[in-house]
Amino acid sequence: MDSIFLGRPYRPRPEIVTPDMEILEDIVRIIYPEYEKGKEELLKMVREELTKKKGVKKASCFYGLRMVLKVEDLKAGYGGSEVLHGVSIEVREDEVVSIIGPNGAGKTTLLLTIAGLVRPTSGRITYMREEVTSLPVHERVRRGLVLCPERRRLFPEMTVGENVMAGAYLRNDKDGIRRDLEKVFEIFPFIKERWRQMAGTLSGGEQQMVAIARALMSRPRLLMLDEPSVGLAPVMKVTVFEKVKEIREREGIPVLVVEQDAYLAMSVSDRTYVIESGSVVMEGRSAELMANDDVKSRYLGV
Numbered sequence: 001m002d003s004i005f006l007g008r009p010y011r012p013r014p015e016i017v018t019p020d021m022e023i024l025e026d027i028v029r030i031i032y033p034e035y036e037k038g039k040e041e042l043l044k045m046v047r048e049e050l051t052k053k054k055g056v057k058k059a060s061c062f063y064g065l066r067m068v069l070k071v072e073d074l075k076a077g078y079g080g081s082e083v084l085h086g087v088s089i090e091v092r093e094d095e096v097v098s099i100i101g102p103n104g105a106g107k108t109t110l111l112l113t114i115a116g117l118v119r120p121t122s123g124r125i126t127y128m129r130e131e132v133t134s135l136p137v138h139e140r141v142r143r144g145l146v147l148c149p150e151r152r153r154l155f156p157e158m159t160v161g162e163n164v165m166a167g168a169y170l171r172n173d174k175d176g177i178r179r180d181l182e183k184v185f186e187i188f189p190f191i192k193e194r195w196r197q198m199a200g201t202l203s204g205g206e207q208q209m210v211a212i213a214r215a216l217m218s219r220p221r222l223l224m225l226d227e228p229s230v231g232l233a234p235v236m237k238v239t240v241f242e243k244v245k246e247i248r249e250r251e252g253i254p255v256l257v258v259e260q261d262a263y264l265a266m267s268v269s270d271r272t273y274v275i276e277s278g279s280v281v282m283e284g285r286s287a288e289l290m291a292n293d294d295v296k297s298r299y300l301g302v
């Protein structure tokens, strides 16, 4: 036996990792979030298990543990004025992570920097174990690091279909594109029905969903969404976020979402970062943050 399977076997895609301490910590942290008290014990157990089995060079743990995005001490801004003053965040496989914070805090700047549209002055961005800090945008998109920008930015004079297909412009795997389009139709059935309609004539919520569909057509391995619910009616906001959850659940695509509606963001995400004036001021499991008095009074209005 050259591998040990750890974790809940609910994902069919095992991921090979080396059995070093950092990963053991991750395993404990991610698989057993409820196991806080027995953490040391659990760690010891896993370590023993790994060393006991002779010939184990690699431990394999389930999809859901691997780091997808790691942003370290990121500083960035516009024309000499610094907006992000050393931001660090992480997203792992299988997570929906939200970023909340007041207007002007630097949330959009953070996503733009991760996407490669704003150049950082210092810090490091690692995506899928590869440093991408200074890769051009299209190279990031090609690797599946995809941003669905604020205010949707559809081409209003083009059809729904043309907008959706624009997401696949860097791809030439016809079969893959067709399969992904079928998935898009399953998640957003209205898109198939409105394929030839001008995008500008859709409702705000529909346009947002087309923008997400377009992002899906570029085959993201991390989907970043900037304020997907802005300007939408409350019911439509919920619908959009249900789709976000569906994308994570059906396609296993992790999502990093910036959202003004803090309640909505924390309700659908696993973890949340609170950004104020270009710095992360709080972070944690969303459910725990929602119960935090500070967060409640400042962001949830209760």
Ligand SMILES: Nc1ncnc2c1ncn2[C@@H]1O[C@H](COP(=O)(O)OP(=O)(O)O)[C@@H](O)[C@H]1O
Pocket: 078, 083, 101, 102, 103, 104, 105, 106, 107, 108, 109, 110
């Ligand atoms: N293109 C730009 N040029 C100069 N300053 C900008 C630009 N975009 C944003 N800013 C400034 O950066 C700060 C953070 O903005 P932004 O990242 O959009 O915040 P958020 O998305 O949290 O509302 C703000 O002070 C804003 O005025």
Ligand SMILES: [Mg+2]
Pocket: 107, 108, 109, 150, 227
């Ligand atoms: Mg913004």
